[in-house]
Amino acid sequence: MTGNQGGEATVIELAGWRGPVDDPPPPVVRAARRGDHRAFTRLVDLYDDRLRALAFHLLGSREAMDEALQETYLNAYRGLPQFRGEAGVGTWLYRIAYTTCMQRLRRRERLEPADEERLETLAPPASDLADDVALRDEVRRALGALTPAQRAAVLLIHRDGFSYAHAAEILDVPVGTVASRVAAARTTLGDELGRPRSAKEDR
């Protein structure tokens, strides 16, 4: 499914897909694999805000997000020399981040079964200062009502704009599983947020 030019991670070619993974130019990936600090920094810069969103909504706190991304970037840096470009470098980074977050969630669940409740308590207090403040809190609470797997799927599809096939690659599950998770997530989010269109019109 994934394109591969000259053995390097270059162009992501999924059938019929012109999706959002903006892989950096091939020289940057090559340089990063060689250990070039600036090139690796560019990779971090390129994906950091999206990976933060994934990690934050999966783990529920800024501290946990940072811990997971520390691990993600260090593992990526150590693993880059072995990266052969079977997937795009963005896909690869997402996969590392997702796996790291899920591992951390599993460890946490052994200690704190009521993970979803924790998300609720961690959510910042609602503010009446601005609609977008309230909406952001509302979105966060609504996402917290999903299972982690549903949360990851809906963020990849709806926030980051991945195709189902591409999300399946990242989550390492069949496309149908992604679809069912997203469908379930939409239902829950619809209940939590009201109809999305309404929320938007209210702004």
Add this chain to the structure above:
Amino acid sequence: MNDERHDLDEILRTHGGAPDHLPSFVARLTAGLDKADREMGRATGGWLHLPRRSRSLWIRHPVLATAAAVGVAAAVAAVVLIGVPGLSRVSGPEPVSAAQVIQKALHALSSGKTVQADATVKEQVAVLPGGVPEYSVTHSRVLLRSDGSFRQTQTDKPQTSKPVQMRDRADAADTAYDAASGVFRDYSRGWDWDTGGYVNRVEVTTGYPLGPPDRWANVQFDISAGARALQADGAATLETASCDARPVWVVSGSKYAGSDPGPTEKETYAIAIDQQTCLPIRVQMLADGVVQFEYSLHNVRVDEPLPDTAFTFAPPKGAKVVRSDAGFRRVPLARIGSTLGHVTLLPAWLPAGYLQRWTAVAARSTTANGVTEGRNVVALQYVRGFDALTVTTRTVADPHAAATVDPVEPDTSWADFVSRDVRLTAGAFAGVTARVVVASYTTIPHLYAVKNGVLLTVAGGATAEELIAIADSLRPYRPD
């Protein structure tokens, strides 16, 4: 269903973001990466470009993404440029070589006073199936004055067909540096996770450093650095073309002029120089002939007076103002010695046209590489049109480290790629080996050396030979 999906997309993209990293994130990650480097037998250090806050990555980051900084540097280079009515014409024979064109451009750059322009940065953000490049485009209004003052105001949000990233939100940005007062102002609007709302935030930094190797405002990148990189490239090529319907010369060379091209030999750097004004009007970086980054200027006006008020702004009502002091104090040359309690070193030779503009001292400062901490810093700045040269000396606690880590170029590995060592033969630093870096489109020409615990840097608009000659000419300053 599609509407619902679209709305959910919109809500999650707008409100499904995350807070910035905690302040300790970069330091911890840097330590971890250094550890990984050691484990893998790689050189350590040079991780200072890791993100500290999301907006800065694209607006102000020096070299990251190769773009922003290069953008600004190129921008400023191009700034001086465009169609520029009223700019003095450069006379002389028609150029027949890349070297002659570059020489004309450098000459034109060294005589400007002010520039006002609309700048456009075009950066490749992705390669789509079929090898089609996709670009992000940003616009700003740029003001520049030959004393080093500048103003850069973002005029709209980045335009991209993939508005999936937080950075694509319509956050405003405005940056101003007033060289006379040494005050740097940075305005941004964005989400504040501490207060849980959008805030107008203004950072006001007083005592700003004059220039490299101390942290300096990006827009002060030496405006001729790119041209000098091409000048240093003996293999640079020349062709004629048109840009905005104006005839231009296009000078192209390797991004790594003067060094082993290695696996990146098809990465090139090109400057389009207006044939009428001899000023650069477009800077491009290309990989295999495809534009990765482009900076161009429009609606340029030159040498019209710009008041001091153009380089400052008042915080918007209700803005969160964060004040800090970078520690540099403007001091007359004659008072530097008594201020710091040691002899001041002054270059006895400078390239033609340079005049002393600012002198400053700081009790301590950390260089741009974030590694070298110095005390008793003396900074002397010379200007020539839009060219600037900064000469600094400082005492360092670890002379060996200071001599081996490039204080100007934050990414040591990158700088090592294009540097060479020379023996200084005269002046206060005679007998020591200096490292000279005059190549690479993102690196300001510079030289550094350490002797008796004092780190010397010379950085700015000069050739390698000129940098060496300046270093060789350093003498103790004796007030008349």
